[in-house]
Amino acid sequence: MSPHNKKSGYISIVGKTNVGKSTLLNEILGQKIAITSRKPQTTRHRLLGIKTIEDSQMIFIDTPGFHKDHKRALNKYMNKVASSAMKGVDVLIYVIEGLNWTEEDQELMNQIPEDYETSILVINKIDKINQKDDMLPFIRTMSELNKFSDIIPISALKKQNIPALMDSILLKLPEGDHIYPTDQVADISERFLASEIIREKCITRVGDELPYRISVSIEKFKEEDRITHIDANLYVEKNSQKGMLIGSSGSKLKSIGTASRLELEDILQTKVMLNLWVKVKSGWTDDEAMLSTMGYDLGKTS
Ligand SMILES: Nc1nc2c(ncn2[C@@H]2O[C@H](COP(=O)(O)OP(=O)(O)OP(=O)(O)O)[C@@H](O)[C@H]2O)c(=O)[nH]1
Ligand SMILES: [Mg+2]
Known part of the structure; x- marks a missing residue:
């Protein structure tokens, strides 16, 4: 493979706390590098997870979930880590839980840099949606925002529709040399x-x-x-x-x-x-x- 055909890029996973960002990262990597829990505010640091498929290297950034309780220094720190991961990346994955679009989601979405081409909306936890008929109208409303180039419903926990998300990311990945060795999965000790x-x-x-x-x-x-x-x-x-x-x-x-x-x-x-x-x-x-x-x-x- 010529080095010119190589692709590599940074992909941030952002969203409110507890929507399943770390579960998604572990599922993509096929290995647990990020801890998860049903309680909010589990992730505290920025974590890198690396997935190399043939000529494409995807460097995922898992972030602490945004939350409104930012009175304490720790909470401010976590929100700041998440905000900084929204900038300067090649692809941004914005994760929400099911079909609940809240005011907080709206506020957070406003922080996403204006680059329609690079943002993907991931509707996670579709396994929990009872009213499947509500999905299409919701996707239509979201697409009318003109904020996301793709809207992909998945279940990170039940491993549903992850290949569609991977295809969408791969299409957006810029050309470039790989930054990490092919077999490296994370940057954590x-x-x-x-x-x-x-x-x-x-x-x-x-x-x-x-x-x-x-x-x-x-x-x-x-x-x-x-x-x-x-x-x-x-x-x-x-x-x-x-x-x-x-x-x-x-x-x-x-x-x-x-x-x-x-x-x-x-x-x-x-x-x-x-x-x-x-x-x-x-x-x-x-x-x-x-x-x-x-x-x-x-x-x-x-
Ligand atoms: N039913 C269902 N539960 C899920 C899914 N994905 C994640 N969860 C659960 O949601 C909870 C939160 O998952 P995390 O991956 O820790 O969420 P997070 O967005 O990383 O949370 P923070 O680190 O606090 O921002 C856990 O109990 C997961 O098992 C899914 O697709 N379906
Ligand atoms: Mg997390």
């Missing part, structure tokens, strides 16, 4: 993935408010022959939250540890020795300096 897997297990095991107060920091990641030693701190903001995360007689923390270890063993293909500590870092979600030392660097997104 195993260490970062470990922190995310642990955070995912926390999110699914605690009540509705606590996920937003938890941050995971890997203190040790040491690979030996057939075993990986991982020590991690789980930060919360208050002593009461610490109690909730540990659970009675340590039961919750134990369950988080076991689930994390099993998944990490599967990913790393080694035994994993995992030690978790819960610590209080008062007010970390609303302190820019603390956020920066914890890996949420506002400077990096602008």
